Amino acid sequence: MGADHPHVCLTVSAPPRGCQAEYKAKIGSHPSSDRNATCACLAHSTALVCKQTEDSRRGSRWSIVGEKVFRLKPTSDRAVWFVKRLAAIAKVDLWRPDSIDQVAVNSDVDFRVGAQDIKKTIDLLEKSGLEYEVLIEDLQAMIEQQLDNKERSSTLHSYVNYNDMDTINTWMTNTVARHSNLMSLQKIGTSYEGRPIHVIKIGKKTGQTKPAIFMDCGIHAREWISPAFCQWFVKEAVATYGSDPTITKVLDTMDFFVVPVFNVDGYSYTWSNNRMWRKTRSKISGSNCRGVDPNRNWDAGWCTIGASSNPCSETYCGPRIESEKEVQAVANFIRLHKENIKAYLTMHSYSQMCLFPYSYTYDLVPNHNELNNLARGAIRTLASLYGTQFTYGPGATTIYPAAGGSDDWAYDLGIKYSFTFELRDTGRHGFLLPESQIKPTCEETMLAIKYVANYVANNLY
Numbered sequence: 483m484g485a486d487h488p489h490v491c492l493t494v495s496a497p498p499r500g501c502q503a504e505y506k507a508k509i510g511s512h513p514s515s516d517r518n519a520t521c522a523c524l525a526h527s528t529a530l531v532c533k534q535t536e537d538s539r540r541g542s543r544w545s546i547v548g549e550k551v552f553r554l555k556p557t558s559d560r561a562v563w564f565v566k567r568l569a570a571i572a573k574v575d576l577w578r579p580d581s582i583d584q585v586a587v588n589s590d591v592d593f594r595v596g597a598q599d600i601k602k603t604i605d606l607l608e609k610s611g612l613e614y615e616v617l618i619e620d621l622q623a624m625i626e627q628q629l630d631n632k633e634r635s636s637t638l639h640s641y642v643n644y645n646d647m648d649t650i651n652t653w654m655t656n657t658v659a660r661h662s663n664l665m666s667l668q669k670i671g672t673s674y675e676g677r678p679i680h681v682i683k684i685g686k687k688t689g690q691t692k693p694a695i696f697m698d699c700g701i702h703a704r705e706w707i708s709p710a711f712c713q714w715f716v717k718e719a720v721a722t723y724g725s726d727p728t729i730t731k732v733l734d735t736m737d738f739f740v741v742p743v744f745n746v747d748g749y750s751y752t753w754s755n756n757r758m759w760r761k762t763r764s765k766i767s768g769s770n771c772r773g774v775d776p777n778r779n780w781d782a783g784w785c786t787i788g789a790s791s792n793p794c795s796e797t798y799c800g801p802r803i804e805s806e807k808e809v810q811a812v813a814n815f816i817r818l819h820k821e822n823i824k825a826y827l828t829m830h831s832y833s834q835m836c837l838f839p840y841s842y843t844y845d846l847v848p849n850h851n852e853l854n855n856l857a858r859g860a861i862r863t864l865a866s867l868y869g870t871q872f873t874y875g876p877g878a879t880t881i882y883p884a885a886g887g888s889d890d891w892a893y894d895l896g897i898k899y900s901f902t903f904e905l906r907d908t909g910r911h912g913f914l915l916p917e918s919q920i921k922p923t924c925e926e927t928m929l930a931i932k933y934v935a936n937y938v939a940n941n942l943y
């Protein structure tokens with residue numbers, strides 16, 4: 483990388499103070515160090531992304547030194563042990579599973595490695611004889627591709643771009659106001675950092691209490707396709723009410739409660755500081771690490787399996803059940819409406835799975851066969867559009883055992899149709915799903931959600 487190379491690569495260890503979306507910075511170690519660069523925080527917090535403001539003839543490019551994402555499939559206990567050791571030595575950032583304790587024989591492990599550790603990692607992998615592949619050769623290129631829909635603007639809302647928290651909030655207010663015959667907006671709580679948490683109610687206003695389906699998006703901050711889907715769902719429901727027979731029937735007889743962004747602090751943080759943040763942003767007393775996994779914080783076998791009591795873990799279950807204000811807000815809302823809520827849906831990414839309870843135990847739920855058939859039907863109709871293949875089954879055996887999840891909690895509260903969807907993809911882009919895939923992903927997911935909603939409407943209890 484020299485001054486004559488158009489892709490000027492630099493990493494800066496920390497932003498000057500906080501991390502604004504874009505700011506000018508002096509570049510220290512770079513050959514052209516006297517120049518200003520425009521820096522952004524699109525990447526992982528350990529590597530700021532900078533581009534030169536000059537050199538317009540060649541075109542400046544966002545760039546960071548090559549980070550890679552690896553995948554390996556440990557096929558023996560020895561291999562599992564090796565992966566855990568590697569994680570300790572190279573300080574890798576696990577993408578899948580979410581915690582090192584969940585590394586198991588015969589399930590894929592995806593992890594990000596910073597530039598300085600790549601050589602060491604490859605050496606260790608080669609020596610180990612483990613089979614591995616480089617899933618993402620150049621993470622920076624992937625981060626750029628993620629925002630690949632051209633018509634983007636920093637403040638306007640778009641269904642085919644990822645929208646930041648402010649844009650989503652403005653969109654919520656405007657959409658609900660524009661369709662007040664079918665929608666209303668309710669603030670159900672406040673996050674740790676003071677942001678509002680909203681639920682949009684969608685359905686024909688009958689003056690009576692209707693059975694309902696609850697759906698949340700964005701429990702995990704970095705899973706950006708999830709809030710994008712909730713926005714798409716709201717648009718599509720309103721746009722096709724009156725023409726699509728399923729949507730019309732469902733909205734005539736039931737209400738949808740939609741939380742477009744559950745983890746509002748975490749989501750904001752993925753835009754401003756660290757694209758790969760997963761948890762909430764709460765401070766933990768006695769620890770320098772922040773945040774609780776909001777999908778380990780519910781009263782469902784809390785912290786007994788597949789969760790960590792270490793505040794630095796990505797699957798930290800929190801100091802106590804419902805310690806997180808965001809979880810409290812949603813749990814209180816669901817408890818308040820539990821007589822009416824007939825289905826609970828929660829949207830995540832990535833893996834392409836349709837999961838149902840339990841995840842905190844290997845026990846099968848009483849209506850296992852019904853949920854299994856329903857999941858199979860949902861993923862079949864999803865696949866009919868673009869051929870996207872989903873797997874399905876109880877969480878514990880289909881992904882991994884994990885306690886404290888929202889779907890298990892909702893199920894045990896009495897909501898017998900409870901599903902966790904893991905949307906696209908299977909790891910090629912992982913959490914950095916390109917914007918060009920928002921539309922097809924939302925279209926196919928819409929089919930699955932409509933399938934489930936139609937079934938629930940026909941099987942009210």
Ligand code: BHK
Nearest residue numbers: 777830831832841877884887902
């Ligand atoms: C689903 C349901 C209950 C518990 C765990 C899961 C898997 C989910 C998680 O919380 O670890 C996977 C995930 O977010 C990655 O999207």
Ligand code: ZN
Nearest residue numbers: 702705830831
């Ligand atoms: Zn998730």
